[in-house]
Amino acid sequence: MTFLSSVKSQCLGDLDNSGNVNISDMMILVSSFGDTDCLCSADLSADGDVNISDILILAGVYGNECQEQELYGINVELISTIYTIIQNPETGFDSQTTITIQIAITAFGDDMGIAKNTNYSGFSNLVWLVVETGDGFMVSSMTSSADIANNAYQIQEGYTETFTFTSTLIPIEGGYFQVGLIQLMYRLPDGTEVYYPEGLLGEFVSPVIFLDPGDPEIIILGE
Ligand SMILES: [Ca+2]
Numbered sequence: 465m466t467f468l469s470s471v472k473s474q475c476l477g478d479l480d481n482s483g484n485v486n487i488s489d490m491m492i493l494v495s496s497f498g499d500t501d502c503l504c505s506a507d508l509s510a511d512g513d514v515n516i517s518d519i520l521i522l523a524g525v526y527g528n529e530c531q532e533q534e535l536y537g538i539n540v541e542l543i544s545t546i547y548t549i550i551q552n553p554e555t556g557f558d559s560q561t562t563i564t565i566q567i568a569i570t571a572f573g574d575d576m577g578i579a580k581n582t583n584y585s586g587f588s589n590l591v592w593l594v595v596e597t598g599d600g601f602m603v604s605s606m607t608s609s610a611d612i613a614n615n616a617y618q619i620q621e622g623y624t625e626t627f628t629f630t631s632t633l634i635p636i637e638g639g640y641f642q643v644g645l646i647q648l649m650y651r652l653p654d655g656t657e658v659y660y661p662e663g664l665l666g667e668f669v670s671p672v673i674f675l676d677p678g679d680p681e682i683i684i685l686g687e
């Protein structure tokens with residue numbers, strides 16, 4: 465387990481992310497003064513121009529110390545995606561692939577629970593095929609060394625636990641396969657279930673894997 469320190473937030477006017485609003489932020493704003501069609505942080509009023517209205521906003525928060533952000537919930541980081549392909553020694557065709565997605569989940573603000581089971585019903589942690597041109601069967605499971613209580617892995621506030629999602633895929637028809645962790649549900653201490661925010665798709669996926677299980681009829685004939 466790794467202990468994580470609190471995270472400093474951005475705050476209005478702290479253009480250099482130094483934790484307070486002072487002359488250095490004003491200098492940054494002044495250096496952009498007069499810019500139009502600006503998608504820059506100095507455009508505090510978010511109207512596209514850096515002008516007197518932005519100076520007035522900065523003047524209003526000048527001298528502020530930024531508050532530490534109150535994080536509540538979980539943060540998820542990808543550790544690795546690994547896959548192996550097993551070939552049938554008799555036919556030389558692909559008989560199975562095992563795909564492992566390892567993630568690190570950190571709890572903020574309170575102890576958080578990760579429901580133990582994986583399924584596709586939307587209830588729980590979801591491991592699923594996200595790209596597929598072939599066809600096959602898949603079985604998924606999740607493991608973690610975190611302590612278990614109330615049928616959920618427990619992550620103590622401020623700590624990180626590692627979770628391993630393993631999917632075994634048996635192809636029937638050849639093609640491309642990709643397995644991803646596309647949704648993650650966690651539980652607050654009072655039992656409330658929360659879905660981890662956007663952004664899981666795309667990042668928490670295996671590489672695209674090509675599997676050729678051969679022609680089942682030929683395999684049968686070969687027996
Ligand atoms: Ca600053």
Ligand SMILES: [Ca+2]
Nearest residue numbers: 507509511513
């Ligand atoms: Ca502006």
